[in-house]
Amino acid sequence: STTSDTEEHAELIIRNIEEISNRVDIIVLAQASMARITPQLSDQVKEKILSSPRLGVQQIKKIIENS
Numbered sequence: 001s002t003t004s005d006t007e008e009h010a011e012l013i014i015r016n017i018e019e020i021s022n023r024v025d026i027i028v029l030a031q032a033s034m035a036r037i038t039p040q041l042s043d044q045v046k047e048k049i050l051s052s053p054r055l056g057v058q059q060i061k062k063i064i065e066n067s
Contacts (some may be wrong), residue, residue: 010037021045026063028056
């Protein structure tokens with residue numbers, strides 16, 4: 001069913017984000033619809049998430065300019 005497919009997709013995203021979070025500085029959720037999983041992530045991982053296309057680009061620009 002669509003609901004279980006949606007839930008499975010969310011679980012896969014969460015599992016992969018948690019798996020890579022210690023190896024990366026930023027995690028970009030390229031599709032705005034993926035942001036719905038953010039509340040299920042740990043606070044430490046949430047700090048690394050960029051999900052809004054416009055705001056994400058602004059934040060990346062700031063990080064690059066300050067590095």
